[in-house]
Amino acid sequence: MKFDKTPIIHDCNCLENANEDSHNHFLRRVYSNTPNDTDFHTYAELGKIPKDNCKDKCSYNGVSINLTTELTYQLIIKKYKENIQARKKINAQISIPEYCFRFKMRETAGKIIQSGNEVTHFTFYKADDFTVDNSIENLEVTHLL
């Protein structure tokens, strides 16, 4: 598994303590019921420039995902739905992913590391040859509206 497309990942040692995980279920908010590679774009791939520190640089070159279990899945879906309803009251215009994608990663997909305040939140570093079709096992897509 290579991570050479984004040298910052090596320069900032983002993969230290990161692991593969092809067993657990993860969630990511996506824009349609057929998730594709653009749903897994990093902030850096979207053109956003991190501040000049490795914490931000690592974060901008990874993808946010949430670990879930059968027990927590419905609770997280409920929370997502509440957030969307609250957000629409503040700003109904901004485009935010309104589907929830539950998936498993194949062994070569990339590496993950826990990040942020929530214990279920992980940063996923995609391997160079990552594609949704080849690297992800689609378990379920839920429309949150």
Place this chain on the structure above:
Amino acid sequence: MFEIKRNIIETDLPVIVSNYKVLLFDEMPILFAGTNLYGNRILASIIDEDFTNKVTRFLYSIVDEKNYINFISGKITYFEILNIVKNKFFVDETFAGDIFVFPISYDDIPVKYLPSEDSFCPEAENELSLNFGVSLKGKRQMFIKRKLLI
């Protein structure tokens, strides 16, 4: 992204330097608060993201303490706040981190970008629902308890 018919000004009034607090997060901070260099309370929300021009637009309001507390405690809405406060700004932040500030009035906000009339602080709504069982007082509490027991 819509056009702003106002001139850019140089000011640090709508720059949060402390007490940053996210009031609603949905994939990104949607509504947040903080204080500026001069200790003014700021309430802000995201307006739009433009990936072609690589800029994110925010709406910042300088809010007095009374209105801020009324909002946080769920007594008034964000919609009302925008009507009440005089000092409002669109802040365009490029993906590279450059900031452009436009002082605006209420009428400069396109109608479709206005919050809804029931845009209460999400945190206040959550707290009200969590505390519902213990927050009722007096006759109304007795009435609801009786209804629950029936």
